Amino acid sequence: MSSIKAKIVATARSLPENIMTNHDLEKIVDTSDHWIQSRTGIKQRHVVGENEASSDISTKIALTLLEKSQLSPTEIDVIIVGTVTPDHFTPSTAAIVQNNINAKNAWGFDLSAACSGFIYGLETGSSLIKSGNYNNVMVIGVDTMTSILDFQDRDTCVIFGDGGGGVLLQQTKNNGIIDSLLHMDGSGGEYLIIPGGGSKIPASVKSVENRDHFIKQDGKTVFKHAVRGMADVSSKILKNNNLTGNDISLFIPHQANKRIIDAAAERCGISKERVLINIGKYGNTTAGTIPIALSEAVDDGKIKNGDYVLLSSFGAGFTWGSILLKWED
Numbered sequence: 001m002s003s004i005k006a007k008i009v010a011t012a013r014s015l016p017e018n019i020m021t022n023h024d025l026e027k028i029v030d031t032s033d034h035w036i037q038s039r040t041g042i043k044q045r046h047v048v049g050e051n052e053a054s055s056d057i058s059t060k061i062a063l064t065l066l067e068k069s070q071l072s073p074t075e076i077d078v079i080i081v082g083t084v085t086p087d088h089f090t091p092s093t094a095a096i097v098q099n100n101i102n103a104k105n106a107w108g109f110d111l112s113a114a115c116s117g118f119i120y121g122l123e124t125g126s127s128l129i130k131s132g133n134y135n136n137v138m139v140i141g142v143d144t145m146t147s148i149l150d151f152q153d154r155d156t157c158v159i160f161g162d163g164g165g166g167v168l169l170q171q172t173k174n175n176g177i178i179d180s181l182l183h184m185d186g187s188g189g190e191y192l193i194i195p196g197g198g199s200k201i202p203a204s205v206k207s208v209e210n211r212d213h214f215i216k217q218d219g220k221t222v223f224k225h226a227v228r229g230m231a232d233v234s235s236k237i238l239k240n241n242n243l244t245g246n247d248i249s250l251f252i253p254h255q256a257n258k259r260i261i262d263a264a265a266e267r268c269g270i271s272k273e274r275v276l277i278n279i280g281k282y283g284n285t286t287a288g289t290i291p292i293a294l295s296e297a298v299d300d301g302k303i304k305n306g307d308y309v310l311l312s313s314f315g316a317g318f319t320w321g322s323i324l325l326k327w328e329d
């Protein structure tokens, strides 16, 4: 087995400037600030402006990663963008970012795993680094959820937001990304889905009239699977590494609902003060939540050399997983 591991050498995030509060939503759908805050923990979310798309957010993230790691664009080998809201089906968002930052020597691709997009991307990037063939891999998680939200559907439009974050991975022989455990269960596909606009229901006047191009969710079913999925996979990765919840300095779960996070953390024995929750400010940015939170934690000095950091996600597919880091400065 290769002794090379991947470590995170830089983190970045980007949120669109515009903010939509719960009170703003009260004017659009039959909802209330009290319902949204008490059922989800969300107070506000960032939303893109006109003509602003996932590649614009990703380009800002990529430029910050270059600045923080002091690399030139030509040194980037691979760009992976986890997203379910690419600018287009093709070209990929990764290709647009590559052109925008002038990363002439990079190849890359978009990865579709919904809220697990960053976790799946981190595992993929880490494996490329471990192969020994690549030195600098960018992994970005980004979503412009307002582009697929139905603002007549209060079940979904109040919970999502726009934004993203990313990391730069390099080789190490010490710590960094020390373990991962990923899962998928396609039998859950129908519970969180954008039915139209793809090859199954191509875009047509009828598909638009049916609102098929918007995201639909059976919230209660997804909720139950999310708690169980994140708690099980996180407990298992801890056990596999002979750790307990007490050994984790910071737990960064996907931010879909504060109640899901609280329940999952409790089941893994991770106390509240070691759980990062920022859903109040951003809502659920899908593939964006974990890298946004990680970048905030790094900037706020919440992660020290040698700390165990646990990332965990659950999303459409169903897709879910955990990644364990032993932080290396």
Ligand code: UT7
Pocket (backbone or CB within 6 Å): 030, 031, 032, 035, 036, 039, 040, 115, 154, 155, 158, 159, 218, 219, 220, 222, 223, 226, 255, 256, 257, 260, 284, 286, 314, 315, 316
């Ligand atoms: O990130 C990908 C994975 N996604 C998730 O993990 C999301 C998982 N699901 C959830 O977070 C929650 O299920 C929601 C936040 C989506 C919904 O919360 P809930 O506690 O499951 O509410 P519910 O759907 O059971 O609805 C409870 C009540 C219903 O009214 P009645 O039937 O009790 O009279 C709904 O009609 O709340 C009503 N309701 C609302 N009321 C005000 C549903 N949405 C709203 C709303 N504002 N936006």
